[in-house]
Amino acid sequence: MDERAALTLLGDELAHAGDDAAVVDGQVLTTDMLHETTDFPEGTTRYTAGWRAVGASLSDVAAMGAEATAAVAVYAAPTFDDEALLAFVDGAQDVCERVGARYVGGDLDHHAEFTVATTALGRVPETDGAAERQTAPPVRRSGARPGDVVCVTGTLGRSAAALELFDRGAIERANDLFRFVPRIDAGVALAPHASAMMDSSDGLARSLHQLADASDCGFAIESATVPVDDAVSAAYADESDAAILETALTFGEDFELVFTVAPDALESVRAAVPVDVTVLGEVVESGVTIDGQALPDAGYDHGA
Amino acid sequence: MDERAALTLLGDELAHAGDDAAVVDGQVLTTDMLHETTDFPEGTTRYTAGWRAVGASLSDVAAMGAEATAAVAVYAAPTFDDEALLAFVDGAQDVCERVGARYVGGDLDHHAEFTVATTALGRVPETDGAAERQTAPPVRRSGARPGDVVCVTGTLGRSAAALELFDRGAIERANDLFRFVPRIDAGVALAPHASAMMDSSDGLARSLHQLADASDCGFAIESATVPVDDAVSAAYADESDAAILETALTFGEDFELVFTVAPDALESVRAAVPVDVTVLGEVVESGVTIDGQALPDAGYDHGA
Numbered sequence: 149m150d151e152r153a154a155l156t157l158l159g160d161e162l163a164h165a166g167d168d169a170a171v172v173d174g175q176v177l178t179t180d181m182l183h184e185t186t187d188f189p190e191g192t193t194r195y196t197a198g199w200r201a202v203g204a205s206l207s208d209v210a211a212m213g214a215e216a217t218a219a220v221a222v223y224a225a226p227t228f229d230d231e232a233l234l235a236f237v238d239g240a241q242d243v244c245e246r247v248g249a250r251y252v253g254g255d256l257d258h259h260a261e262f263t264v265a266t267t268a269l270g271r272v273p274e275t276d277g278a279a280e281r282q283t284a285p286p287v288r289r290s291g292a293r294p295g296d297v298v299c300v301t302g303t304l305g306r307s308a309a310a311l312e313l314f315d316r317g318a319i320e321r322a323n324d325l326f327r328f329v330p331r332i333d334a335g336v337a338l339a340p341h342a343s344a345m346m347d348s349s350d351g352l353a354r355s356l357h358q359l360a361d362a363s364d365c366g367f368a369i370e371s372a373t374v375p376v377d378d379a380v381s382a383a384y385a386d387e388s389d390a391a392i393l394e395t396a397l398t399f400g401e402d403f404e405l406v407f408t409v410a411p412d413a414l415e416s417v418r419a420a421v422p423v424d425v426t427v428l429g430e431v432v433e434s435g436v437t438i439d440g441q442a443l444p445d446a447g448y449d450h451g452a
Numbered sequence: 453m454d455e456r457a458a459l460t461l462l463g464d465e466l467a468h469a470g471d472d473a474a475v476v477d478g479q480v481l482t483t484d485m486l487h488e489t490t491d492f493p494e495g496t497t498r499y500t501a502g503w504r505a506v507g508a509s510l511s512d513v514a515a516m517g518a519e520a521t522a523a524v525a526v527y528a529a530p531t532f533d534d535e536a537l538l539a540f541v542d543g544a545q546d547v548c549e550r551v552g553a554r555y556v557g558g559d560l561d562h563h564a565e566f567t568v569a570t571t572a573l574g575r576v577p578e579t580d581g582a583a584e585r586q587t588a589p590p591v592r593r594s595g596a597r598p599g600d601v602v603c604v605t606g607t608l609g610r611s612a613a614a615l616e617l618f619d620r621g622a623i624e625r626a627n628d629l630f631r632f633v634p635r636i637d638a639g640v641a642l643a644p645h646a647s648a649m650m651d652s653s654d655g656l657a658r659s660l661h662q663l664a665d666a667s668d669c670g671f672a673i674e675s676a677t678v679p680v681d682d683a684v685s686a687a688y689a690d691e692s693d694a695a696i697l698e699t700a701l702t703f704g705e706d707f708e709l710v711f712t713v714a715p716d717a718l719e720s721v722r723a724a725v726p727v728d729v730t731v732l733g734e735v736v737e738s739g740v741t742i743d744g745q746a747l748p749d750a751g752y753d754h755g756a
Contacts (some may be wrong), residue, residue: 153532154560170522170524170556172521172522172556173522175521175573177556177573178524179525179558179571181561186562217477218474218475218477220481220482220483220571224567228454252476254483255483256458258455259485259487259565259567260565263563265483267571269479269573271478283560311496398666
């Protein structure tokens with residue numbers, strides 16, 4: 149059974165699976181595991197590893213439209229070097245601080261391969277109502293409706309560019325690109341408006357297919373709108389525009405928010421969200437297309 | 453750096469480390485990693501692994517005197533076999549159900565060694581006050597005071613007995629002993645009374661030393677009081693009573709609550725806690741002794 153089949157099996161088994169995070173009693177909870185061979189290329193500093201691993205879980209909280217409260221991590225390695233461990237904790241603390249959460253520790257484990265398990269906790273935000281405070285619902289993957297537009301925050305392809313730069317030994321720039329700010333502020337601002345949302349960690353193409361499956365709808369997007377990060381164009385300067393677009397669409401491991409919203413809410417969304425919002429196209433009845441052609445369900449298999 | 457030194461380093465770095473779980477905004481959060489070579493002997497079923505791994509994190513919630521809300525896990529293995537995966541989820545769900553929590557899924561990861569990272573979420577319980585509901589404080593490790601008595605719930609040595617039985621091929625009985633009910637009910641009942649508390653996962657001897665360090669006190673316990681589980685005496689029938697006592701004191705991997713309480717609260721505690729409570733001895737100014745002799749700080753190094 150591959151990982152996607154196994155996740156589908158778990159989705160059938162667990163009522164709360166199938167979103168970026170579980171929601172229990174107004175609390176949002178999510179967990180991930182990253183490890184050296186698949187997630188931290190040679191040259192990744194422990195500071196970047198701490199930032200990125202905890203950031204990945206915070207991104208899942210953001211994808212629910214929730215505020216981030218706290219994060220914990222298990223740091224598993226063959227040996228515990230104090231400099232490496234403190235650098236990891238610094239990275240974890242700094243990414244939490246950037247989104248108003250607290251890094252509250254975790255556990256250590258001996259493991260042959262450097263492995264990090266992270267968990268983030270969030271809460272469904274309160275919104276100022278007329279008479280008393282109200283609670284915004286968490287944003288699921290299942291609420292997209294034909295007529296909505298589909299959008300993405302920020303740019304795509306930073307991690308793809310980072311991988312290329314790690315390969316070439318441009319370590320400092322690669323580490324910079326590998327650290328990202330989880331879109332907590334954007335997610336909270338989107339919570340009252342977005343009809344469906346998830347993060348782009350599996351790649352934009354796969355995210356659209358997952359939203360389509362969850363919402364029983366389709367998407368029609370335009371390639372000219374895809375916000376390719378400048379770092380991709382720079383890192384892949386020898387590649388064709390088509391290859392660069394393909395990378396931005398499918399590479400994944402970025403942590404932007406992909407969401408749907410009614411067109412008449414776009415103005416409010418743009419005013420409230422503290423990062424660029426790009427309209428990629430429309431929610432349609434069925435099928436996922438780019439420029440009228442089928443967009444394959446291709447992207448990153450986590451951990452595969 | 454060994455694991456204890458590394459944990460001490462983290463304790464200095466993170467204000468919230470040093471208890472069984474972190475407390476943020478009335479929420480209690482804790483995470484652990486278990487893996488095949490050190491935590492799941494040959495013969496451990498995936499059902500037992502799911503129960504035990506999630507149970508270990510729920511036990512940390514119990515040790516704070518908190519109610520258990522939810523748990524998540526990352527299941528990492530070389531391959532995903534659907535029967536094994538569903539058995540794991542069943543075990544995880546069943547242990548959550550036993551303590552009133554919800555198992556809400558998690559993530560999958562490919563890993564050379566079967567590895568489980570678990571996270572449990574709890575909340576500080578509300579207690580019925582006279583006029584309005586009040587919130588009991590979480591119970592820390594640092595509140596023990598000379599004059600208190602030190603107690604333990606249930607019995608000690610089940611995991612030691614299980615390991616022996618796994619070795620001998622008595623697999624079904626070993627699996628039974630390896631599954632335990634996290635002491636959530638006991639922890640919640642103890643929250644208004646206990647001055648300090650932790651779980652016994654590192655062994656009773658080490659737990660007493662950790663409580664002594666955190667509370668800046670000592671303990672004087674009596675060997676005749678130590679509630680050795682019948683399974684230990686049965687599994688180690690050829691051993692001397694002294695060896696059996698040593699096993700119960702130091703083997704660890706049990707998940708009972710070790711706590712301190714004022715002597716005049718004992719009667720209320722015994723009435724409220726739905727499991728046997730054994731008084732082991734007293735909190736003293738300094739030193740950890742058994743029958744008047746120094747009790748070595750020996751026990752289980754997690755993951756070592």
